[in-house]
Amino acid sequence: MLKVEIYKEIKSASGGDAITVDAEFSKGKITAIYGNSGEGKTTIFNSITGLVTPEKGCITFNDKTWFNSVDKTDVLIRHRNIGYLFQEDSLFPHFTVKQNILYPLSKAEQKKLDLKEVLEQVEMNGFEDSYPQNLSGGQKQRIAIARALAKKSELLLLDEPFSALDLEIKQKLYKLIRAFKEQFNLTILLVTHDITDIFALCDEVLWLRNHAANGTITKKTFESQIKQLSA
Amino acid sequence: MPNLTPIYLSLKLAIATSIILGLIGIPIAFFLSQWKSKLKVFVESFISLPIILPPTVIGFYLLVLFSPESFFGNFLAMIGLQIPFTFSGILIASMVYSFPFMIQPIQKGFENIPIHYWNISYTLGKSKMETLIKVIIPNMKHAIITGAILTFAHTMGEFGVILMIGGNIPGETKVASLAIYSDLEALNYKAAHVYSFILLAISIAIIFTVNALNRSKN
Numbered sequence: 001m002l003k004v005e006i007y008k009e010i011k012s013a014s015g016g017d018a019i020t021v022d023a024e025f026s027k028g029k030i031t032a033i034y035g036n037s038g039e040g041k042t043t044i045f046n047s048i049t050g051l052v053t054p055e056k057g058c059i060t061f062n063d064k065t066w067f068n069s070v071d072k073t074d075v076l077i078r079h080r081n082i083g084y085l086f087q088e089d090s091l092f093p094h095f096t097v098k099q100n101i102l103y104p105l106s107k108a109e110q111k112k113l114d115l116k117e118v119l120e121q122v123e124m125n126g127f128e129d130s131y132p133q134n135l136s137g138g139q140k141q142r143i144a145i146a147r148a149l150a151k152k153s154e155l156l157l158l159d160e161p162f163s164a165l166d167l168e169i170k171q172k173l174y175k176l177i178r179a180f181k182e183q184f185n186l187t188i189l190l191v192t193h194d195i196t197d198i199f200a201l202c203d204e205v206l207w208l209r210n211h212a213a214n215g216t217i218t219k220k221t222f223e224s225q226i227k228q229l230s231a
Numbered sequence: 232m233p234n235l236t237p238i239y240l241s242l243k244l245a246i247a248t249s250i251i252l253g254l255i256g257i258p259i260a261f262f263l264s265q266w267k268s269k270l271k272v273f274v275e276s277f278i279s280l281p282i283i284l285p286p287t288v289i290g291f292y293l294l295v296l297f298s299p300e301s302f303f304g305n306f307l308a309m310i311g312l313q314i315p316f317t318f319s320g321i322l323i324a325s326m327v328y329s330f331p332f333m334i335q336p337i338q339k340g341f342e343n344i345p346i347h348y349w350n351i352s353y354t355l356g357k358s359k360m361e362t363l364i365k366v367i368i369p370n371m372k373h374a375i376i377t378g379a380i381l382t383f384a385h386t387m388g389e390f391g392v393i394l395m396i397g398g399n400i401p402g403e404t405k406v407a408s409l410a411i412y413s414d415l416e417a418l419n420y421k422a423a424h425v426y427s428f429i430l431l432a433i434s435i436a437i438i439f440t441v442n443a444l445n446r447s448k449n
Binding site (some may be wrong): 147 | 366
């Protein structure tokens with residue numbers, strides 16, 4: 001389980017502001033972080049990964065404290081073992097698919113890894129020697145997922161990974177992510193401002209309003225709140 | 232056939248300057264690309280000075296600095312180091328003179344690397360140094376090669392600064408550009424033609440290489 005209780009100051013269009021989040025994200029569930037642009041969705045991800053440091057709060061994952069402002073705990077990003085799919089290309093252009101997947105692994109882990117099997121899981125067999133610039137957007141995201149799986153990340157953060165993809169490719173990825181969630185019992189967080197992603201993929205939602213969110217809600221509750229808003 | 236020592240000296244100087252400046256320039260350019268201080272504009276302006284300063288001014292100040300009459304020059308003389316009118320002298324002078332030509336393209340290269348390359352690498356468990364070596368530098372090799380080629384080309388054509396700090400000593404500091412000048416003064420047009428043609432051929436080759444690199448990058 002991932003527990004996030006943070007206060008993080010941000011610069012917004014209206015000047016200084018702060019994000020306050022207090023939420024628990026269950027293992028084996030996909031939770032959407034939903035909100036308008038500028039609400040601070042990516043800042044929450046960056047706080048979880050350690051790319052930014054919250055002013056106050058605490059982040060724990062499976063009983064390990066990653067961040068605690070009181071006792072100044074701040075586990076290094078590289079020790080948090082998070083799979084992060086960025087909004088932009090998550091692959092390095094100078095590496096082949098194989099090199100991209102092997103990059104986070106130690107020499108011993110690289111020897112143990114069955115690359116063929118990993119590529120099969122994301123339906124990308126035969127692409128090991130291709131460069132990212134020769135892949136489509138959906139294929140790149142699948143390779144990024146394969147890399148997170150090869151790294152055995154238990155927490156997967158997806159930062160609007162479907163925003164530039166066609167519906168058909170999106171649906172393939174939804175299926176893939178759901179399958180991996182079941183197979184590896186992953187905790188998955190998805191940043192999105194597209195409610196179709198939420199209805200298609202997620203179990204719970206953390207709804208950011210005025211830079212704040214207190215607890216997650218079920219997809220059903222989210223749906224009724226959305227209906228109320230549009231009524 | 233004229234004596235080819237000046238061509239050899241020019242090539243030796245240009246290669247040494249490019250290699251040493253490359254080794255010094257990459258860390259400095261990286262530091263500048265990451266530095267957020269308000270002082271940055273002053274440091275960058277200072278680094279760019281050799282682009283607009285007359286070479287004779289740079290040569291003059293270097294000569295003053297390394298002269299045995301100065302405190303620093305006197306210290307160097309005491310430990311047995313003579314800089315003016317030696318190959319080491321023209322190497323130092325050409326490094327100062329070509330400094331911005333190496334630093335600026337590499338700094339731009341670092342600044343143009345998307346920030347998410349760093350972030351992806353960090354989340355994949357890599358340190359800043361590993362990310363720099365395995366991800367960032369390979370993705371800006373064009374910038375490094377451009378810096379090295381510009382430095383090499385600039386050094387090949389140096390005249391004033393080398394004349395000031397190195398004199399025109401055959402076999403030691405008389406590089407191709409100085410040899411052309413000397414031969415012209417001595418009405419030895421044939422030798423001047425040979426040196427000029429070789430420098431022209433090298434310059435054309437360099438410009439073609441830089442353009443081809445930029446094209447392949449685009």
